[in-house]
Amino acid sequence: MKSLNIYIVEDEPLIVSTIEVALRKQGFYAIGDAEDYDTALRDIELLKPDLTLVDIQLSGDKDGVDLAEALDKKRLPYLFLSSQTDPNTIERVKHTNPLGYIVKPFTETGLRTNIELAWHNYQDSKQHFLTIKHEGRLHRINQNTISYLKAYDNYCYIVTNAETYLVPHTLKHISEQLEGNDFIKAHRSYVVNLKHISSIDKNTIFLGDDSIPVSASQKSLVVSKLKSI
Template sequence: MKFISIYIVEDEPLIAATIETALLKQGYNVVGDAEDVITALKDIAQLQPDLILVDIQLDGDKDGVDLAIELDKQQIPYLYLTSQTDFETIERVKATQPLGYIVKPFTEHSLRSNIELAWHNYEEENAGFLILKSDGRTHKVNQNSILYLKAFDNYCYVYTTTRSYLVPHTLKYMSEQLNSSLFVQAHRSYWVNINHIEGIESNKLFLKTEPIPLSASQKKEVMRKLKRS
């Protein structure tokens, strides 16, 4: 199971604590929790978790369905936490796009199973895409459109044919998410999409946009992948 970070939106503190304890035991990273939609949205923008657990019934003017609508707009994956729900709320839920539902009361085993299955299906559905968190939003980017990735301290730039993204992950982390048949490391600070390479010199690769440094230690592997493409 891929290591993922989770944020909990649950207005019953005891249930929230139970969920957090169960998730930590299973090796998940719980980055925070909230009892209301406003706090949740602020935290999610700052913490950028991979997955949100959303209680449908929340106290206050806005409930979990309101939060789900915002998460759908930002393409952030979430699972509903649900118990018995009235007909009107069920109708509103139908208009949202959760990865699934965790029915209360739940066991530690059912919690883990639901999350693992939902995340597996999510990754399968998004194969060929890179999920990027940039500027407080989640972006689904087709890997074919990516020109190259460039290290920037503990961050990384992802350059596509239309725009660039600064993501809060290292180049090493991002390279592990790439389709290995499409990308090759050209330099310790660069990974390049081989389909966008238009030329090569002794120490440079040429894309449509700009030259990319090519280190001597990586040149053999770059040439091997170019011949196979």
Template sequence: MYSLRILIVEDEPLIAVTIETALKKQGFTVIGDAENHEEAIQAIQGQKPDLVLLDIKLAGEKDGIDLAIDLDARNIPYLFLTSQTDPHTIDRVKQTHPLGFIVKPFTEAGLRSNIELAWHKLSTTKDDFLLFKSEGETYKLNQKEILYLKAFDNYCFVVTKDHKYLVPKTLKHTSQGLNPTHFVKPHRSYTVNLRRVSKITSDSLLIEDTLIPLSSANRESIKERLSTA
């Protein structure tokens, strides 16, 4: 398989070394390790890992679940490393979207199989992604999450249910990275995700609580597209 570039986030140095040794023996690439939330964010921004192995219990005010929420926002896959199974921890974990869990203590073979199975599942079920920069950060966004794009002079906005990213590229340029099966222009200033349209009228589309203008020239073709979106 592709040699995944893995970041280890673990506050116990001996365990971190053990994990790194095991991963390297199994053919993975370890790009570094971090002991806390701040170090992990710096390493992620600088190294761009494919996958993060993330201990739930970390040194500092923010733990692994806090970091997991940040990773979800950045669309970076991760696996939890944990020995914590108390109800409070489990309830907080439900707010996150890990690829899975590796329970301590673990074997070298178990570590590898958990990583390979999780990555295979991601690779076979993931949708298209849109890669873009916004405010100095690079994002890899699952296109299913995108509601619409909106032109803003020579920039555009990429809008999801929870975020609004300002992208320093035109709508036309940014839209070229979208899957044309699911995205269409109802109006010269918008590109919309047909899967997120809940209503169509004579002059608009409804996505969540936002009305998107619909030109008369595009109405019939989009109505037809919506029937198969």
């Protein structure tokens, strides 16, 4: 899995340092920390971490459950990391949507395992499927497997890892059915999945064994988006 950028919300400096060391040793990046609700929410919106570790006991009037409720509204992923397991706290936690609950004290291996499982489940939940008709049959295609789309008059080729489909819809119509921000127009006749790009040169995008053109007007945008994922 990729090296996640993780933000820590914890009011004990010594524990923050322990978590940061554990994360680095396990191949993750600790990109910031806060001990209170307001600072955490501001930083998370600014730094855009992949995942946030949230302690329940925080400085100030609002605690980690309040922060979790705010993150739920923004649909941002987080894990509780706390020693609080009392019934009242657990009851409040039940009304939030964390990816998991890590009980302190924790081991480095346990921390990594919980983070990896939580991230895997989160990625699975984000998968989207495109339903198309090809050669008389309905196909349900996982968007993650689509490398690029290619216009062909009023038709469109959908090129995946395993197969190429020709559908009776325009490039614009098919691209509008796609969810998320992974797809971008690279050329007037091509829409590419950023996650499948292996390299780019002056006027060509390479996706494994395939190559497609990139227009001069779109190249800088493609490169910028590629750097952000």
